[in-house]
Amino acid sequence: MLVDELASPSKRGSLPMSDRSTYSTLHVNTSRDWRGGERQTLLLAEALHSAGHPSGVICPPNSPLEERCRQQGLPVFPVPMKSEVDLAACRKLIQVIRQESPQIIQAHTAHAHTLCGLARLGIRWGGPQHLRPAVIAQRRVPFSIHRSGTPFFTPWKYRRLADHLIAVSQQVGRILEGDGVPADQIRVIPDGVPALPTPETAPTLWRQQHGIPDKGLLIGSVGHLSQEKGHVHLIEALSHLRIREQAVQLVIVGEGTERAHLTRRAQELGISDRVHLIGFQNDVSSALHALDVYAHPSLEEGLGTSILDALQALRPVVASRVGGIPEVIEQMVTGHLVPPGDPEAIAVSIDELLDDPEKAAGYAQAGQKRCLQSYSVEAMREANLHLYSHICGRNSDESER
Numbered sequence: 001m002l003v004d005e006l007a008s009p010s011k012r013g014s015l016p017m018s019d020r021s022t023y024s025t026l027h028v029n030t031s032r033d034w035r036g037g038e039r040q041t042l043l044l045a046e047a048l049h050s051a052g053h054p055s056g057v058i059c060p061p062n063s064p065l066e067e068r069c070r071q072q073g074l075p076v077f078p079v080p081m082k083s084e085v086d087l088a089a090c091r092k093l094i095q096v097i098r099q100e101s102p103q104i105i106q107a108h109t110a111h112a113h114t115l116c117g118l119a120r121l122g123i124r125w126g127g128p129q130h131l132r133p134a135v136i137a138q139r140r141v142p143f144s145i146h147r148s149g150t151p152f153f154t155p156w157k158y159r160r161l162a163d164h165l166i167a168v169s170q171q172v173g174r175i176l177e178g179d180g181v182p183a184d185q186i187r188v189i190p191d192g193v194p195a196l197p198t199p200e201t202a203p204t205l206w207r208q209q210h211g212i213p214d215k216g217l218l219i220g221s222v223g224h225l226s227q228e229k230g231h232v233h234l235i236e237a238l239s240h241l242r243i244r245e246q247a248v249q250l251v252i253v254g255e256g257t258e259r260a261h262l263t264r265r266a267q268e269l270g271i272s273d274r275v276h277l278i279g280f281q282n283d284v285s286s287a288l289h290a291l292d293v294y295a296h297p298s299l300e301e302g303l304g305t306s307i308l309d310a311l312q313a314l315r316p317v318v319a320s321r322v323g324g325i326p327e328v329i330e331q332m333v334t335g336h337l338v339p340p341g342d343p344e345a346i347a348v349s350i351d352e353l354l355d356d357p358e359k360a361a362g363y364a365q366a367g368q369k370r371c372l373q374s375y376s377v378e379a380m381r382e383a384n385l386h387l388y389s390h391i392c393g394r395n396s397d398e399s400e401r
Contacts, residue, residue, distance in 0.1 A: 023388040024054040025104040026097065026133075028112040030081045034064035034280075035224050036305045037140055040191050041108045042068055047192075047381040049074060058096060084111045085118070093119040097133060104388055106136045107162070110148075113137035117161025134391045137162040140302040142172050142323035145179045155180060163391055166384075168303045169324025187387050190327075192380030193308040193371070196285045203290040210278050216246035217354055220291040222284060222306040223298075225256030225277075230297035230320065232258070232265050233343045237297075239269045240347035248354070251276040253287050288313035293353050293360070299340045301325050308375050311367035316360035318349040328375070334367035 025048060029041045041057065042065060049055040054075075059065040061078035069076035077096045081089040093115060097105065105120070107113040116135050123132055137158075145154050158165065158181050165181060166189045167173035173188045199206075204214060212218065219238075223229045231252055238250050252262070252275075259277060266275040281287055288294065294310035296319040303324040310317055311328075317335035319325050329335040336349040353360040 021389065021392070022053055023048075023104060023385065023392065024100070024102045025106055025388075026056050026058055026077075026100060026102040027106045027108060028058045028093070028116050029065055029108040030060065030111040030115070031065070031109055032060050032063045033224075034068075036191070037108055037138075038065045040138075040140075040305070041065060042072070042074075043192065043194065043377050044106075044380060044384060045069070045074055046072055047377050048384070051381060053385070054102075056100060056102075058093065081111065081115060084114045086115065089115055090119045090122060094122050097123060102133050103392055104136060105133045106138065106384075108138045113162060114157055117157065120161075134164075135162045136164050136166060136387070136391070138166050138168070139172055139176060140168050142169070142175060142300050142302050144175060145181075159185075164387060166387070169327050171324045171327070172302050187383075189380060189383040189387070190324075190375055191303050191305050191308070192375055192377040193305055193312060194377050196288070196309060196312045199286040199289045200283045201286040203286075206286045206290045210251065210276060212249050212251060212276050213246075217244070217248045217292045218251060218290060219248060219293045219295055219350055219354075220251040220253065220287065221295050221297065222253040222287065222309070223296070225252070225254050225258040225262065227258055228299050228301075229254075229256075229258075230299045230341060231262055233341050234295050234297040234346060235262060235266050235271070235275055236269065236343035237295075237346035237350065238274060239271055240344050242351050242355075247274055248350075249274050249276065251278060251287070251291075253278055253281050253284065255280045284309060285313065288315055291315050293318060293350055295346065295350060296320065296325070297338075297340070297346060298322060298325070304328065308371050311364065311371040314361075314364045314368055316353045316364045317367060318346060318353065328370065329367070333363070334370055335363050 027041050027045045029038055031038055045055040045057050056075035057069045058077045058079050060081055066076050066078050079089055079092045105116045107116040120135055145158055165186050167176055167186055168191050170188050173186050176186050177183050221234055241248050266272040288310055294315040294317050296304055296307050298320050301323040307317055307319055307328055317329055319329045320340040321337040322340050329337055331337045338345040338349050
């Protein structure tokens with residue numbers, strides 16, 4: 001497993017001018033949702049395109065990703081992709097690849113990984129050699145490839161259908177290596193986030209707009225409402241917080257299948273008046289700047305870009321000690337880490353930060369510094385370009401033999 005030197009704070013910078021070739025890329029994402037992976041697909045394609053590297057996105061038609069690509073003026077190719085082995089989608093991918101002739105195809109979901117690999121095999125069988133792009137697959141989740149994979153096919157897929165795998169954290173990379181993926185095929189390149197925009201709404205007005213009492217401290221979380229995000233444990237932690245003159249409020253930004261369960265659990269605990277589920281918000285900056293503490297109670301997490309956004313907003317963070325999160329949140333340096341699924345531990349850490357604003361502010365400042373050094377969009381772009389240079393240089397050497 002290789003940690004890209006450009007992903008290290010001590011190695012920050014651009015590629016040497018002698019290596020500044022132009023690389024053309026197509027980024028493939030099969031999801032119809034808008035979550036962290038789709039945001040990262042857009043951010044990387046935008047960053048490459050704006051730096052002079054032609055980039056396009058292949059995604060499902062009428063998806064949020066297609067809409068945002070069009071808004072940003074990025075080339076986008078809508079392709080229906082119904083399953084991991086959708087042969088009609090493969091044929092369409094081959095058409096787009098032959099039309100655009102990218103040097104790199106970057107698959108941003110597990111299904112995209114399969115489809116891109118199969119499409120390249122189709123090109124190898126039926127097309128000229130110069131139209132055989134390299135395939136890079138992103139791995140964002142911190143669990144074994146065998147957990148949801150197919151015996152025999154999944155190991156072959158991860159060894160043969162991509163030239164390189166990008167792991168978003170060292171922990172994800174270690175899992176891939178433990179699953180038998182060759183270490184020299186894995187590159188660790190963390191996600192990156194842009195600077196947060198200026199909040200559209202002042203904190204007091206924002207609270208009023210969302211029915212949150214003006215008085216009382218406010219903790220919050222941002223993320224898809226799914227079981228692995230652990231929001232139910234954050235709601236339970238609210239009931240364990242120390243009693244204060246003004247009750248602490250909780251706001252959760254996001255939408256998903258767990259919403260009804262979360263609402264029901266808040267009612268069972270008798271705290272539904274203090275729990276505010278406000279759905280998806282375009283203006284996340286205003287939400288984060290309204291918080292006193294940001295909590296990220298995930299049960300599993302590849303990295304956690306919402307944590308990075310909270311650090312950008314100088315919010316003190318309490319997060320689960322899972323996946324790649326400890327690579328961002330260092331205990332009592334850039335925030336607090338807690339065991340996953342432990343409401344009482346979450347409550348203790350939140351109380352400590354609420355009771356000592358000066359210490360909390362110190363963690364937030366250290367966290368923001370780490371985020372700017374190691375988790376910017378520019379750092380992500382440069383690390384990807386470094387990998388492209390390696391792959392394209394190697395492919396050029398092989399073609400000359």
